[in-house]
Amino acid sequence: MASIRVGLLGLGVVGGGTWKVLQKNAEEIARRAGRRIEVAAVAVRDVEKARRLLGDSDVRITTDGLEVARDPNIDIVVELIGGETIAKEWVMEAIRQGKHVVTANKALLACHGNEIFDAASSKGVMVMFEAAVAGGIPIIKAIREGLTANRIDWIAGIINGTTNFILSEMQSRGLPFNTVLAEAQRLGYAEADPTFDIEGVDAAHKLTLLASLAFGIPVQFDKACVEGISKLEAEDIQHAARLGYRIKLLGITRRRDDGIELRVHPTLIPMGCLLANVDGAMNAVLVHGDAVGPTLYYGQGAGEMPTASAVVADLVDVARLESADPEHRVPHLAFQPDAVKDIPILGADDIESSYYLRLRVEDRPGVLSEISRILAESDISIGSMFQEPFQAGEASIIFLLHRAREGAVSGAITRMHKLPFVRSEVTRLRVEDLI
Ligand SMILES: NC(=O)C1=CN([C@@H]2O[C@H](COP(=O)(O)OP(=O)(O)OC[C@H]3O[C@@H](n4cnc5c(N)ncnc54)[C@H](O)[C@@H]3O)[C@@H](O)[C@H]2O)C=CC1
Ligand SMILES: N[C@@H](CC=O)C(=O)O
Numbered sequence: 231m232a233s234i235r236v237g238l239l240g241l242g243v244v245g246g247g248t249w250k251v252l253q254k255n256a257e258e259i260a261r262r263a264g265r266r267i268e269v270a271a272v273a274v275r276d277v278e279k280a281r282r283l284l285g286d287s288d289v290r291i292t293t294d295g296l297e298v299a300r301d302p303n304i305d306i307v308v309e310l311i312g313g314e315t316i317a318k319e320w321v322m323e324a325i326r327q328g329k330h331v332v333t334a335n336k337a338l339l340a341c342h343g344n345e346i347f348d349a350a351s352s353k354g355v356m357v358m359f360e361a362a363v364a365g366g367i368p369i370i371k372a373i374r375e376g377l378t379a380n381r382i383d384w385i386a387g388i389i390n391g392t393t394n395f396i397l398s399e400m401q402s403r404g405l406p407f408n409t410v411l412a413e414a415q416r417l418g419y420a421e422a423d424p425t426f427d428i429e430g431v432d433a434a435h436k437l438t439l440l441a442s443l444a445f446g447i448p449v450q451f452d453k454a455c456v457e458g459i460s461k462l463e464a465e466d467i468q469h470a471a472r473l474g475y476r477i478k479l480l481g482i483t484r485r486r487d488d489g490i491e492l493r494v495h496p497t498l499i500p501m502g503c504l505l506a507n508v509d510g511a512m513n514a515v516l517v518h519g520d521a522v523g524p525t526l527y528y529g530q531g532a533g534e535m536p537t538a539s540a541v542v543a544d545l546v547d548v549a550r551l552e553s554a555d556p557e558h559r560v561p562h563l564a565f566q567p568d569a570v571k572d573i574p575i576l577g578a579d580d581i582e583s584s585y586y587l588r589l590r591v592e593d594r595p596g597v598l599s600e601i602s603r604i605l606a607e608s609d610i611s612i613g614s615m616f617q618e619p620f621q622a623g624e625a626s627i628i629f630l631l632h633r634a635r636e637g638a639v640s641g642a643i644t645r646m647h648k649l650p651f652v653r654s655e656v657t658r659l660r661v662e663d664l665i
């Protein structure tokens with residue numbers, strides 16, 4: 231059978247890895263796909279750099295992705311440039327031209343996925359995005375195909391390699407934040423704009439896609455509650471450890487009777503939990519289905535070769551399914567497009583979690599009773615608390631609170647800020663008791 235011809239948009243970390251995997255495992259991939267997967271053209275910013283990587287191959291190099299998207303000899307366009315503007319323009323053009331698309335671009339799909347998937351369905355082409363969530367872990371395939379018998383209850387995961395790498399190195403080696411971030415950038419884990427990693431935006435992009443796949447809802451990144459790790463203090467990492475917890479940036483999406491939680495934030499998880507022991511740039515995703523129970527997917531969530539592994543797996547899927555009737559392909563978001571439901575996404579105040587609060591207080595009689603009174607009046611019960619010895623007339627008090635609505639906790643914190651003996655902003659972190 232004739233080879234399937236690919237146009238690569240971008241030849242950076244992931245694009246370069248994709249080229250390497252396709253060369254290295256060409257025979258094995260052809261045995262699986264039923265034909266060879268051949269890179270016919272690439273679009274890049276730096277032509278000379280691309281030429282060095284591609285060696286003496288006869289791949290056409292251009293700086294214009296539209297040229298690749300419009301090339302009648304290309305069957306699949308692989309978008310690996312990132313961002314939402316040019317990437318969207320080139321992807322939409324490829325779809326208009328009737329080409330299948332493979333992308334690792336979670337920002338693009340989390341913000342414009344509904345439009346892109348609609349356009350692809352109308353044209354009868356596939357948009358595959360395994361690399362966009364948790365890099366090399368086949369989490370999309372697992373949810374979209376492996377767990378289709380289940381009503382999925384919740385997903386909780388470490389889905390950003392950069393921040394997990396930063397938190398792990400800060401906790402285990404005491405390295406400063408900026409040193410570890412620079413190393414994550416050198417290793418190719420970080421986004422072009424690393425604030426996407428640090429502020430939880432990248433994880434929220436991925437979680438948005440997971441929620442759509444799990445619950446059959448439209449892609450709604452703008453409704454996610456997002457908090458990153460930039461404000462996390464070393465003191466809280468130490469207190470958490472003393473209480474038997476580790477802090478991880480988690481993405482959590484949960485189906486409740488009144489709607490769906492969609493949230494990313496630093497989270498205390500008990501040290502014995504599986505996710506608490508996922509270190510470095512590794513990702514891990516827990517998916518709970520009503521029939522299967524909890525399932526766990528673990529692997530490299532970022533970096534050249536692991537991400538390329540997912541891109542190439544999608545290419546093989548397209549090669550296998552290309553000739554199938556579009557009606558018989560797996561739907562983009564796991565549910566048939568006419569069965570997607572607009573279930574409400576819950577706002578921040580409606581989130582339910584346990585909480586860690588840290589208050590810096592002055593040494594005065596009645597401090598504890600005042601704080602306890604506010605919590606009791608807000609209908610929030612205290613699980614445990616400890617207080618550090620006073621130094622220079624001040625100390626930190628740490629509370630672990632039982633499950634409560636976030637709105638109640640925020641209201642209590644507002645009241646605490648008005649207490650004359652509270653000396654700094656109250657630190658609030660969520661606590662989740664996972665498997
Ligand atoms: N690096 C990683 O570990 C992972 C990255 N991703 C996603 O993969 C995509 C690519 O990321 P990286 O490979 O890390 O980025 P990168 O910055 O290493 O590579 C980007 C490539 O796109 C090309 N490019 C960018 N703008 C262009 C333009 N206007 N015209 C022509 N070429 C252009 C650049 O020349 C470069 O070859 C992003 O969407 C990213 O979020 C997804 C999973 C993991
Ligand atoms: N910047 C991302 C790359 C993979 O998606 C991460 O660190 O996880």
Ligand code: NA
Nearest residue numbers: 360363365367
């Ligand atoms: Na993946």
